[in-house]
Amino acid sequence: MRMKEIPQATVARLSLYSRFLAQAQKNGITTVSSEEIARGVGVSAAMVRKDLSFVGTFGIRGVGYNVRELHRYLLKILGLTAPWPTIIVGAGKLGSALAAYDGFRERGFQIRAIFDIDPEKVGHKLNGIEIYSLDRLSEIIKATKASIAIICVPANRAQSVADDLVRAGIRGILNFAPSPLVVPPEVVLCHADLLMNLELLSFRLSLGRKAFQTNAC
């Protein structure tokens, strides 16, 4: 008998809800309905209620949800109450881009170090963050207490980097390389693929005829 686990898809949407609530709170709104949340993030109200039912029941029938309370609770569920020290491996175009992206910091993902094999890059700074040699991965991970790593190296280097990260004690990996990674079961792995989204677009644009295709993904 399974505990009622929170479905993957639900967790993803909780992230959206929590950001919507952060905004609502900033705007001084104290109560929202599932309908309002739904409109705010682009899903159905039934979906919102179903998702929230996985994590608890804080709504008031006939009234809605307390913004402050729900927001605080979702952040807790998502593990966002304390900052996550994070590193980026690979100071190429993508790695540099992500290192400079403020969105991460705003939600508590603090980029503490960047790594690269290119000696030309090592020692320089990116957006105030130092670039280190890959040799020093273990040392710097320990020093920065980083628990999350973002991999932005070419596909053929990704597994070896992942191995190094695991050895150095990293607990979560977000992989931007288009290559499957094998990690021990205690390490959490997530895959991001920027190209995939564009290729989905491409597919649907070149479909032409099929008007019955939905237009969102």
Next chain:
Amino acid sequence: MRMKEIPQATVARLSLYSRFLAQAQKNGITTVSSEEIARGVGVSAAMVRKDLSFVGTFGIRGVGYNVRELHRYLLKILGLTAPWPTIIVGAGKLGSALAAYDGFRERGFQIRAIFDIDPEKVGHKLNGIEIYSLDRLSEIIKATKASIAIICVPANRAQSVADDLVRAGIRGILNFAPSPLVVPPEVVLCHADLLMNLELLSFRLSLGRKAFQTNAC
């Protein structure tokens, strides 16, 4: 009675298969089995065969698939046989990052222009691509024949930018702003969210106890 549509999830994997095949072809491999493709991209062999069955039957029982043939066919299905002129709206950290990312160009998404409201940025170049004022959106879209746009502006500006893009004749939009967009049915819309992946990681890292949770997403 529905035509056998290709499921969303399948299209996403076709993108992976096609990149795997591109690599295999480069390495001079002429034949692959569903098992080899599966290992290469990190899914099951049954999944690969099922996915491919949606787009046709080119395998040879007892042998496998012809790399060259299958690769060519997948590119065609995905609409990647001709380049896609693309623009980026928003020259902030993320937009700049994406503009500089070579992965897009390699698969045929050619960034032709970047747009921003900041007069400080307008006129400068990013990775050889000129930054234009948002006022000139329509004009430049026409001049560059761009059909795809990537939105990298703050959430509160995203809908208005989307409206402008639609008016200017853009056919596909990849939205990086954490905000739902409304576009006419003939415009294809895709949503990308860098934070969501990190927050999924965060959730699973702070889960702790639940060891029965899978470790990939």
Next chain:
DNA sequence: TAGATTGTTAATCGATTAACAATC
């Protein structure tokens, strides 16, 4: 009370897995 909105159930829909006959 009447109106509103939640939380939950059951029905539907879609995606994945496993198994195997077909066939190279």
Next chain:
DNA sequence: TAGATTGTTAATCGATTAACAATC
């Protein structure tokens, strides 16, 4: 032929939708 691997079917699993009783 024997061995290998596809293409497809049926079974399973998971996610979404719709409807509504509960209740503020």
